Amino acid sequence: MQYFTNGADMWIKSRLLPLLALIGLSTAQATEPTLCLSCHGESSRIASGAPVLDAQLKPYLQKQLQQFKAGERGAQATDTAGQQMAAVAKNLSDAEIERLAGYFAALPKAVAATEPAAASTLDKGRRIYIGNCGTCHGAKAEGNVVLHAPALSSLNTAYLQLQLQHFRSGQRGQHKTDKPGRQMAMMARTLTEQDVLAVVAYIGAGLP
Incomplete structure (x- = not known):
C-alpha cells in the first residue's frame, strides 16, 4: 500500500x-x-x-x-x-x-482484535463504562474533541488495559500541564484491576 x-x-x-x-x-x-x-x-x-x-x-x-x-x-x-x-x-x-x-x-477505522468475554464480565464493563467513561469518550467510544478524549473503539484490549494501569500507578497523567491526563488518572484510581479487565473487555467487544 x-x-x-x-x-x-x-x-x-x-x-x-x-x-x-x-x-x-x-x-x-x-x-x-x-x-x-x-x-x-x-x-x-x-x-x-x-x-x-x-x-x-x-x-x-x-x-x-x-x-x-x-x-x-x-x-x-x-x-x-x-x-x-x-x-x-x-x-x-x-x-x-x-x-x-x-x-x-484520515485512515479508515481499524477493527480491534479482542478475545470473547463472559456475559457477566461484559455487563460489568458496560455499567463501568456508562458510569465512568461514556461522558467523555462517547456512547460508542468514538471520542470527543472538545473534551480532549480519544476514540477508544479501535484500540485493542491489551493497550487499553496497559494505559489504565499506567494512569492508576501514576506512570501517566501526573504532569501539571496535562489536565485531561490528570482527570483520567483520578478516574482510573477508582477502578480495581477486575474493573479494568471488565471495562476493556466491554470496549473491545464493540460496546454491545
Whole structure:
C-alpha cells in the first residue's frame, strides 16, 4: 500500500528515516513508508504493543505527540515504549506533527482484535463504562474533541488495559500541564484491576 507520494516521500526520507537509529530499527526497515508504521502498522502492532492510530482524532494525536516532544509523556524510567516515542517526537517540528496526525486521522477505522468475554464480565464493563467513561469518550467510544478524549473503539484490549494501569500507578497523567491526563488518572484510581479487565473487555467487544 502506498501511503505517501512525491513531496511527502521526500519529507519522510529527509526527516523521519534518520530517526530510525534512535529506536534501533534496521536499515531494511527504512523502506517502510513511515517510521510510525514500523510499530503502528497493521502487521507490527501486536509485536510492538503499539496502539492503533487509524481514524484517531487528529487533535488528540497532535496533543500526545506534543507531550512526548515536551517530555510530558515518556519520561518514566519504566515506560520503555514511551521513551522510544519521546525520542522520535522530540525531533519532529510542529508542522510535521500536524502532518502525521492528519494522515493517521484520515485512515479508515481499524477493527480491534479482542478475545470473547463472559456475559457477566461484559455487563460489568458496560455499567463501568456508562458510569465512568461514556461522558467523555462517547456512547460508542468514538471520542470527543472538545473534551480532549480519544476514540477508544479501535484500540485493542491489551493497550487499553496497559494505559489504565499506567494512569492508576501514576506512570501517566501526573504532569501539571496535562489536565485531561490528570482527570483520567483520578478516574482510573477508582477502578480495581477486575474493573479494568471488565471495562476493556466491554470496549473491545464493540460496546454491545
